[in-house]
Amino acid sequence: MEFETYGMLSLLPAIIAILLAFITKNVIISLFLGALAGVFIINGMAPIDSVTTFIGDYVFVQLTDSYNAAVIALLVFIGGFVSLMEKSGGAVAFAKSVSKYINTRTKAKFATWFGGIIIFFSDIGTPLIVGPIFESTYDKLKISREKLAWILDSTATPVAVLVPFIGWGIYIMGLINEEFERLGIAESDFSAYMNSWPYFIYPILAVLIVPVIILLKKDFGPMRSAEKRTMKDGERYWSNATPLRQPATPDLLTENNSRPILIWLPLVVLFVTLLGLLIPEGFPFEAVSGSTFRVALSTAYLFASLTLIVLMLLFKVKQFKEAFDIYTTGMQRMLNVIVIIVLAWAIGMVMEEMGTANYIVQIIDGNVPLSIIPLLIFIVGAVMAFASGTSWGTFAIMLPIAIPIAAQLDISFYICIGAVISAGIFGDHCSPISDSTILSSTGAGSDHVDHVKTQLPMALLNGSITVLALFIGTLTNSPLTVFLAIALMVIGVFIMGRLPDKKIKSS
Template sequence: MEHIGWLSLIPPVLAIIAAIMTKNVIISLFLGSFSGVLILTKGAPLTATKTIIGDYIFAQLTDSYNAAVLVLLVFIGGFVALMEKSGGAAAFAEKVIGFLNTRAKTQMAAWFGGIIIFFSDLGTPLLVGPIFEKVFDKAKISREKLAWIVDSTSSPVAVLIPFIGWGVYIMGLIQKEFEGLKIAESDWDAFIQAIPYQFYPILAVLMVPLVAFSKLEFGAMARAEKRVQETGALHWPNSKPLRKPENMKELEKTKSKPILIWLPLLVLLVTLFGMLIPLGFPFQKIDGSDFRVALSTAYLFAGLLLIFMMVYYKVKKLGEAFDIYVSGMQKMMTVAVTLVLAWSLGTVIKNLGTANYIVENMDGNVPVFLVPVILFIAGACMSFATGSSWGTFAIMMPLAIPMAFHLDASLYICIGAVLSGGVFGDHCSPISDTTILSSTGAGCDHIDHVKTQIPYAILNGSAALLAYIIAGLTSSILSLVAAIVFMVTAVVIISRWQRGLISRSHP
């Protein structure tokens, strides 16, 4: 296997260290890429600068596949911005609030609301949180519980959906590695096949209804629920709830209709599958370019419909709606830059033979069935330290796919392990943007949210770890069933044990 030895490890290691120190994905990816090019050009800074711009960054932008992905991201950004500002989610919630006459129904309504807003991981806490604040207070459910629910339906839901920004970004990383390894399978098929092996996101989403219906709670969450039910106190005496951003107040004042949330999504899905089904979907392989054209068209039609509806229902004037659409497109620039630099880093790592060097040292020394476990743990640690799952995906995917390919491990399980580890670490990290926004959206103290969420996250992470061991040994989808059984059993045992402790300490 061709590689340049231990020097090939410098770019990914430097990218990880920079991400931890700067908390900035773009800076870390650039430093990692530049260090690799500096090695390839034998330490010539000027030549390395010219090379990384001309042969790596520009090359990524002129690639037809990459260009199509970037255009698609722009359409997605515009649509998401319109959905967040339309007020449709708040109007929809107001229609169903009257039916929430039990604690379980209230929690499930917030859970369902988070799933509906699958198109925006950051939009979920900022939309669902403020809508359900007073409803949870009335039902005597803690703000910490609300923060956990919206956090569990933000990135864990988004990472499972192939046709939103998350999926497009991840498929872009997958496709780049498939091209380098000459794997004929499409990025879409690989993503879909990897979904059942995204153990942590699936468990995080499923745990909410489990807790809501069973009333099985443990850790700091159980104490928070006891506080609200017995004293009515929304916060602990020393808590400092995060203040709502101004845009939340604006959303609360917006007079809208529920149709502004469900009809554009319906049009999006009908357009997408209406264009793909004549091509043989889902029974035949669909060319990647056809998929991206269909998806771009679907987001364009849904966005134009939403602009028309916002004007028709007098939610916004035409100029305001169009400005929101354009501003949403502009916000995707950070994602686009991140993706271009991720592609560049992946190409640099390939040219250095980093994956080859790792595989050569692992082959015969590490059992193949442990590869998914190693990727899951590495991704979780990196994401926890940086607070960024996207940055973790960008650094880990160029290493994970070649490792799985050369070591004859399952590509789907390894892809799922990287994605699962990234979301797990992000869920536990106090510096993660979704963690912070979930605290903000639910109006609770940030540290209280972290303390109450981590025990649930660690339980799910442990179940996922066990599932990756089973999956590595069997390559069977039954590993997901094992993870779910482990989660349910652990929740029952731990919650009953804690109830016994509480009852003995509070006679």
Template structure:
């Protein structure tokens, strides 16, 4: 395996350091990519600049696969914006409010609502949070609990879905590495096979009903629940609740129909599978371009149906609806830029032999079964420090997949590790956008949300880490069962040890 030695580590390290300093994924990926091209250009800045534009950025944009992914992301962005502004989520919630007569049902309803809004990780906090805020107050459930629930059903749910923006982005990263390594398996198949190894997202989603049904709580969350139940105080005296953005009031006051949520999603799924089944799905391998065409068509048809429904039900005027659609498309330009830079960084690292150098350092020095655990901890630390899971995926995937191939580890486990580590760190990070939006959506103090969520996140993280040690040795999906068992047993033990008692608060 050819490489340039330790200098091949400069691009990923610089990208990580820049992300820590700037908190900006685009700047970080560009600096990492440019540094690599500068090395390849023998330190000549002008030549490196021409090379990065002509041989990397342009090449990524003109590649047919990459172009298909970018077009698909644009259509997804338009559809998501329509769904967020339609008011359908609020109308859907109104339909089920009369059934929420217990604390458990109320929490499960918010959990289910977060899963329903799977198409937008940022939409979940801003749609589900305001809807359930007053319901939780009436049921004497803490705002911190609501923030935790919507945070646990935002990115942890989105990262498990292959046919939304998250899945498309991740499969784009996987495809780039598969092409470099001449792996013939499709990115779709690899993503699906890796889902059972996304231990942390799965645990984060499953812990919500476990806590809701069993009432097993611990740490600061237990104190927050006691505060609300014993005194009725929504916040601690020192708390500073996040203000709601203006558009939340608009969403809550929008006259809409519940059908604006489920009908477009039904159209999307029927169109998608209606185009794939004649091609042999799910029993035959589907060409990647055919899948992307089907998915793009499905999002287009779903958007057209939703636009028509919003106009017919007089939710918005046609001009306003079309502007929303276009604004959603424009919003995906940032994602597209990140993806192009991520592809470019991956190509630079391949040309430098970064993965080959890392593999050479580890080969014979570190047992293969430890590779998933090392990748998980590394990804989690990076994501926590930067507050971004997507940036973590972009940097870690070009390292993890080649390592899996050359060190004879499971590719599916290593893909699941990268995704789990990114979500774990992002879930704990106080500077993560989903963490901030969850505090905002629930109308609670941001630091209170972070403090009450971290113990749950750490429990799931340690459970996932233990399971990755098992998965590294066995590559078996049964390790997911081990992760779930560890989580459940630990929750029960911690809950039995929690201290109960009156907590003094000021109204």
């Protein structure tokens, strides 16, 4: 078997990719050099031949595959649409139109949470659009900037990763499909994603802990201190704080002439088009092929983009050339994502040829209880995401390892996929160098260190529950485990919220 040929060397591509992700914080360099190292070994260390083989037999092969080409095209359509949505000012206009009804602390926090969910199409857009809109309301109602940053962070990547038809979902499904094809698994990527969805434990808890804490009024840890500071003295920051962004001026928050219709009508067109094309195929009662889903989704994004451009022209938000430039620039912004996913496919192909998963299985089979394999996947992925600050890179490196291991050891694919996704978002939430964490501090105009410090206890609570839920889920193989995790989170918030400050600080 392949692992008998390469042995420990089969681990080298994954090790190099993970270590370089820690060191360089650049997932493209990490994946490229990890995959190239594997090809060097396969080709007997011949340098020129290894490079040409890598480009011709691994990178080009991935680009010419019909499935992969469809995924890349879909990501380009999504990038154009998201850019139009971000630049149209529709989201800002919509939020401002409802902000006048927000006159209590509870309403303000719920409005922020809901606003983050509404802007599900852009994890970057959530903090940078929603934050500046609500910051003056938070100051007036004496809610801390740290609380605003936490809510923004909880509705950015955690929401984005739970939506199957935006860039995050398409990216994950692309990684899943590549491994399923190598393993000869007939299940569609969409079906696998949806079956794995209940095991996206951490993202689900991260989104739901916000309304739980709002309703129970049970802040804990440094967040409680921040809220007390703001309530008592109306101070937005601690005395030594350095906000990442000064308060936004009203004229910078939205495009002139923008209307709320610029956000809700394109989304309506998107959903109506998507359902209109899929329902005749039997959706949602019958399985729809991945290719049909991607064609329908690409068409839906195209129609939604055209609708948005027409609205921008109608309300004189942008000239046609400006709108078209925004659309094409958004397409170009997906280049990094496309390079990452192509390299992820390539390194997965390299590791398959080297028998990486087979070798790992040989090491752990009989030596490590199968029930803790998803936990090990979660821990390794979380450490990687924390150190590198990237959940995208974590998915790219860990899914090509986790799925084959699940196949070899007869563990649920869905739980292992959920462990990787949960690990990426958990590590991302805890990491001070994560782009989403930095953007949340920026969007809220809060001190970055204070944001990380106040968010960490909530993240650790949800991370601990995720570990327990993955263990129980592996034993029971039941997607209902997510409801147990939610119940434990509510109990955990209640208990932590009743602990005195002194006890929390000493723990």
